[in-house]
Amino acid sequence: MDISVAANRARVAEHAYCIRRNALRMGEVQGQGYIAQALDIADVLAVAYFNSMRYRPEDPDWEGRDRFLLSNGHYAIALYAALIEAGIIPQEELETYGSDDSRLPMSGMASYTPGMEMSGGSLGQGLTIAVGRALGLKRKGSDAFVYTLFSDGELDEGAIWEGLMSAAHHKLDNMIAIVDVNNQQADGPSSQVMAFEPLTEKMQAFGWFTQRIDGNDLDAVIAAFDAARNHPLPQPRMIIADTLMGCGVPFLEAREKNHFIRVDAHEWQLALEALEAGRNQA
Amino acid sequence: MSTATAAKPKLKTSAMIASIAGEGQRTVAAPFGHALVKLAAERPEVVGMTADLAKYTDLHIFAQAYPERFYQMGMAEQLLMGAAAGFAHEGAMPFVTTYAVFATRRAYDFMHQTIAEDDLNVKIACALPGLTTGYGPSHQAAEDLALMRAMPGMTIIDPCDALDIEQMVPAVAEHKGPVYMRLLRGQVPLVLDEYDYKFELGKAKLVRDGRDVLVISSGIMTMRALEVAKALEADRVDVAVLHVPTIKPLDTSTILREAGRSGRLVVVAENHTTIGGLGEAIATALLTAGVTPPFRQIALPDAFLDAGALPTLHDRYGISTNVMASTIKNWLG
Numbered sequence: 080m081d082i083s084v085a086a087n088r089a090r091v092a093e094h095a096y097c098i099r100r101n102a103l104r105m106g107e108v109q110g111q112g113y114i115a116q117a118l119d120i121a122d123v124l125a126v127a128y129f130n131s132m133r134y135r136p137e138d139p140d141w142e143g144r145d146r147f148l149l150s151n152g153h154y155a156i157a158l159y160a161a162l163i164e165a166g167i168i169p170q171e172e173l174e175t176y177g178s179d180d181s182r183l184p185m186s187g188m189a190s191y192t193p194g195m196e197m198s199g200g201s202l203g204q205g206l207t208i209a210v211g212r213a214l215g216l217k218r219k220g221s222d223a224f225v226y227t228l229f230s231d232g233e234l235d236e237g238a239i240w241e242g243l244m245s246a247a248h249h250k251l252d253n254m255i256a257i258v259d260v261n262n263q264q265a266d267g268p269s270s271q272v273m274a275f276e277p278l279t280e281k282m283q284a285f286g287w288f289t290q291r292i293d294g295n296d297l298d299a300v301i302a303a304f305d306a307a308r309n310h311p312l313p314q315p316r317m318i319i320a321d322t323l324m325g326c327g328v329p330f331l332e333a334r335e336k337n338h339f340i341r342v343d344a345h346e347w348q349l350a351l352e353a354l355e356a357g358r359n360q361a
Numbered sequence: 362m363s364t365a366t367a368a369k370p371k372l373k374t375s376a377m378i379a380s381i382a383g384e385g386q387r388t389v390a391a392p393f394g395h396a397l398v399k400l401a402a403e404r405p406e407v408v409g410m411t412a413d414l415a416k417y418t419d420l421h422i423f424a425q426a427y428p429e430r431f432y433q434m435g436m437a438e439q440l441l442m443g444a445a446a447g448f449a450h451e452g453a454m455p456f457v458t459t460y461a462v463f464a465t466r467r468a469y470d471f472m473h474q475t476i477a478e479d480d481l482n483v484k485i486a487c488a489l490p491g492l493t494t495g496y497g498p499s500h501q502a503a504e505d506l507a508l509m510r511a512m513p514g515m516t517i518i519d520p521c522d523a524l525d526i527e528q529m530v531p532a533v534a535e536h537k538g539p540v541y542m543r544l545l546r547g548q549v550p551l552v553l554d555e556y557d558y559k560f561e562l563g564k565a566k567l568v569r570d571g572r573d574v575l576v577i578s579s580g581i582m583t584m585r586a587l588e589v590a591k592a593l594e595a596d597r598v599d600v601a602v603l604h605v606p607t608i609k610p611l612d613t614s615t616i617l618r619e620a621g622r623s624g625r626l627v628v629v630a631e632n633h634t635t636i637g638g639l640g641e642a643i644a645t646a647l648l649t650a651g652v653t654p655p656f657r658q659i660a661l662p663d664a665f666l667d668a669g670a671l672p673t674l675h676d677r678y679g680i681s682t683n684v685m686a687s688t689i690k691n692w693l694g
């Protein structure tokens with residue numbers, strides 16, 4: 080492996096570790112949170128914020144920034160962890176997560192948080208907003224990208240497919256969408272709640288440049304983000320990321336999968352220690 | 362048989378594109394489309410978006426004038442609202458069009474969450490408001506105002522005629538934030554130019570004064586109220602008409618002032634179900650202020666409305682000029 084590539088990977092890996100640690104500490108503050116999802120998506124967020132996206136931490140509304148739209152608002156704990164790591168939210172605000180009057184509510188809302196570009200929570204909306212943003216950026220002559228993250232459960236929502244069709248129709252090559260396939264939604268495994276495979280073929284058929292990767296393999300995530308950005312054809316770009324809930328904390332990875340996993344009070348510290356142990360092994 | 366040769370009576374049509382203009386009434390073609398073209402010349406941030414209904418919301422006029430600022434979002438109202446929100450985030454002022462039923466009933470959460478919650482500068486213009494088509498409940502937005510009134514931060518306009526629409530378009534552009542506009546399309550009656558009237562956002566206007574009855578109305582019901590007032594002159598009934606084109610925020614002070622003038626029957630007339638519209642809004646305002654004149658409501662019933670010819674339906678549900686005039690006369694006793 081090229082030395083610079085290896086160094087970049089190591090740098091991004093360290094950020095991914097810090098994002099997981101931030102998320103676990105926020106979970107500890109509230110004694111709850113969508114921590115399994117935060118741990119599964121940490122690698123994707125690390126690559127987005129520390130390999131791919133253009134932004135200015137001191138100026139979250141900088142016109143030239145790439146936009147990141149969190150459609151699955153319950154992943155806010157993960158995005159806050161990334162925004163803290165990126166220096167957009169001060170580290171000390173982590174302690175306020177989910178508290179009254181905090182800028183970091185449990186579900187992501189644009190008016191509350193610097194760097195939060197949309198109000199999620201009502202699932203299946205992010206892709207439609209992303210389409211409008213991508214159209215708006217093109218009209219302004221901006222070369223910024225619109226990234227949007229949504230979950231496999233959101234594939235059940237019809238509006239996702241409206242967004243998919245229109246992004247291709249309008250040739251929105253400034254759109255990069257990431258689906259987190261952790262195969263878990265409120266009522267059980269996503270594939271059993273509403274079968275969504277074969278997903279790659281569906282996305283391709285809808286006109287998207289589509290890559291499917293192991294979302295917890297940093298090399299694969301970096302390569303996919305780079306390819307999405309550099310793809311030469313005038314079409315939107317899709318990254319299907321298969322992820323492991325609880326990734327990085329072995330006892331949470333092994334826990335029975337659930338949309339909202341239970342973590343006992345004493346386990347947050349154990350989780351932080353397990354994460355640290357994994358970091359030292361890496 | 363002799364009956365075989367007798368001509369069948371011609372049936373009335375339930376055509377969807379029935380104009381609300383009466384026979385011989387003065388009209389203006391596509392006032393919304395033309396006003397938007399004029400606005401767009403002054404405001405480069407204006408874009409037009411629709412969900413496969415440009416031709417039926419007069420947005421095609423804008424699309425012809427500014428093809429590069431017109432965005433076809435397909436027959437997908439949730440996408441329409443979400444994308445308009447995204448566009449507004451990027452500094453544009455989207456005017457989005459569809460039918461009132463599809464915006465309010467089908468895409469409600471998208472307006473609520475993606476547009477209103479973030480106070481975005483999206484202007485939603487919806488044709489076929491209330492009972493303005495005979496096509497049946499799928500297209501009759503009898504409850505659009507009730508739904509939209511319940512949405513925080515939403516400004517709501519119900520214009521009466523072509524003049525109202527022409528003046529409303531630049532006014533809503535001047536207002537920062539989301540707006541829901543009821544739209545009259547095609548050949549739109551022109552009525553208010555005969556009166557000393559100008560549209561002002563948030564203002565109710567006394568279009569005509571009178572001693573016996575105060576009709577408080579919005580939208581096409583103001584046109585009807587003015588016709589009723591003329592008709593009842595013959596019966597020596599003196600009818601005042603207070604036009605309330607802005608449903609939210611409601612101009613409570615003007616309404617209280619006019620309704621508080623003693624000796625008049627107050628009639629709220631609206632092209633909307635009795636539930637949750639102008640009538641209930643005014644009743645709440647009056648009761649809260651302790652102003653309690655005799656009060657009546659002319660509105661659509663709480664029911665799935667029939668299909669049929671529009672004049673037939675307006676008679677059936679009591680919002681035609683003739684039925685409204687006799688209803689008010691009966692109330693006066």
